[in-house]
Amino acid sequence: MEIQVNGKIKQLPKEVETVADLLHYFGLDAKMVIVEQNKEIVSKDNFQGANLQSNDTIELVRFVGGG
Amino acid sequence: MKDDRYSRQVLFSPIGKEGQEQLEAKHVLIIGAGALGTSNAEQLARAGVGKMTIVDRDYVEFSNLQRQQLFSEKDAENRMPKAVAAKERLSAINSGISIFSHVMDVQVEELEKLAPDADVIIDATDNFDTRLLINDISQKHDKPWVYGGCVGSYGLTYTIVPGKTPCLNCLLETVPIGGATCDTAGIISPAVQMVTAHQVAEVLKILVGDEQALHGKLISFDMWNHHYQAIKVNTVKNPECRSCGGNRDYPYLSPESQTKTAVLCGRDTVQIRPPERMERDFDTLRRRLHDGEIKQNPFLLSYTLNDHRMVFFKDGRVLVHGTKDIAEARRLYYKIVG
Numbered sequence: 454m455e456i457q458v459n460g461k462i463k464q465l466p467k468e469v470e471t472v473a474d475l476l477h478y479f480g481l482d483a484k485m486v487i488v489e490q491n492k493e494i495v496s497k498d499n500f501q502g503a504n505l506q507s508n509d510t511i512e513l514v515r516f517v518g519g520g
Numbered sequence: 521m522k523d524d525r526y527s528r529q530v531l532f533s534p535i536g537k538e539g540q541e542q543l544e545a546k547h548v549l550i551i552g553a554g555a556l557g558t559s560n561a562e563q564l565a566r567a568g569v570g571k572m573t574i575v576d577r578d579y580v581e582f583s584n585l586q587r588q589q590l591f592s593e594k595d596a597e598n599r600m601p602k603a604v605a606a607k608e609r610l611s612a613i614n615s616g617i618s619i620f621s622h623v624m625d626v627q628v629e630e631l632e633k634l635a636p637d638a639d640v641i642i643d644a645t646d647n648f649d650t651r652l653l654i655n656d657i658s659q660k661h662d663k664p665w666v667y668g669g670c671v672g673s674y675g676l677t678y679t680i681v682p683g684k685t686p687c688l689n690c691l692l693e694t695v696p697i698g699g700a701t702c703d704t705a706g707i708i709s710p711a712v713q714m715v716t717a718h719q720v721a722e723v724l725k726i727l728v729g730d731e732q733a734l735h736g737k738l739i740s741f742d743m744w745n746h747h748y749q750a751i752k753v754n755t756v757k758n759p760e761c762r763s764c765g766g767n768r769d770y771p772y773l774s775p776e777s778q779t780k781t782a783v784l785c786g787r788d789t790v791q792i793r794p795p796e797r798m799e800r801d802f803d804t805l806r807r808r809l810h811d812g813e814i815k816q817n818p819f820l821l822s823y824t825l826n827d828h829r830m831v832f833f834k835d836g837r838v839l840v841h842g843t844k845d846i847a848e849a850r851r852l853y854y855k856i857v858g
């Protein structure tokens with residue numbers, strides 16, 4: 454499936470079906486990320502249930518500690 | 521000539537003469553004097569914020585100079601505490617403002633003392649344990665705070681206004697103490713400056729009372745890959761949040777959340793806090809240290825023996841360098857201090 458992640462087109466393997474899968478695929482800790490799917494915030498409770506569709510626009514905002 | 525030092529800022533109409541007077545009457549608390557802290561502090565000192573308190577637990581090293589703009593080679597050579605070196609430079613930049621500095625590790629007790637007098641708190645820390653503590657204090661004392669974080673060419677910022685926006689705990693959904701990992705991927709200065717440009721702009725808006733102008737979004741960017749985001753996160757505000765919700769209990773202010781030992785982010789260093797508040801007497805300490813090399817300034821004593829180096833602060837804290845292992849650090853510490 455092809456989706457846009459943080460402004461870049463990404464080809465995802467078949468097994469990446471949900472937002473939770475996507476975070477796992479990128480090695481991100483779900484607690485430390487805010488996800489926007491097609492301009493809507495996805496609640497953290499719903500990462501497992503949020504299915505990805507072709508041509509979705511996903512924004513991942515990662516909280517970082519450095520300063 | 522001195523009279524027109526703020527003229528360009530006064531000409532900027534959202535601030536104006538009245539705003540400038542407001543700035544001069546306000547107090548900003550900056551937690552951390554690393555990259556974010558020094559950049560925030562320099563901008564706010566130049567802007568003429570009347571009172572600034574800057575707190576930091578560390579001392580200057582050469583690896584800081586690439587991005588921590590208030591420090592010089594001399595500060596690194598002398599291992600000056602960052603809070604002390606920052607105050608000195610800030611006073612040279614603007615002698616007309618009051619700057620208070622504290623060489624200490626902020627925990628609940630320290631923040632409870634510092635926060636009530638501040639108008640806004642700037643997060644310039646390097647770890648989430650302290651941020652979540654700032655977050656709870658901000659809610660408890662009804663003080664806005666501005667989160668900032670950066671790593672590599674990436675950074676993000678968010679302004680938390682109690683009663684209006686979600687808090688950090690809403691955004692992260694309860695990260696356990698010590699649960700967030702450390703970023704060790706390096707950092708370039710432009711990423712720091714981009715974060716602090718946003719933080720300072722937000723702080724100026726808060727201080728002059730122009731809350732309407734606050735951006736209200738979670739802003740993030742990657743300056744190497746040219747990606748810029750601003751996301752509305754209002755919907756994330758959780759009515760059940762333990763930090764800002766109706767039945768809040770400020771989980772990060774509880775005694776069991778307090779850490780006595782901590783691994784410093786990306787530093788290969790463990791900090792040990794004494795169980796009780798104390799003032800370390802360097803003369804007594806020196807008598808216990810036989811072999812090895814000792815370097816001392818009025819604020820800290822650095823002791824090197826073989827591969828290990830320990831830095832003892834006046835407030836009793838010790839930094840054990842060359843390890844990330846808390847058990848090993850404690851063992852080395854007790855071997856020396858007894």
Ligand SMILES: [Zn+2]
Pocket residue numbers: 686687688689690691758761762763764765
């Ligand atoms: Zn909250």
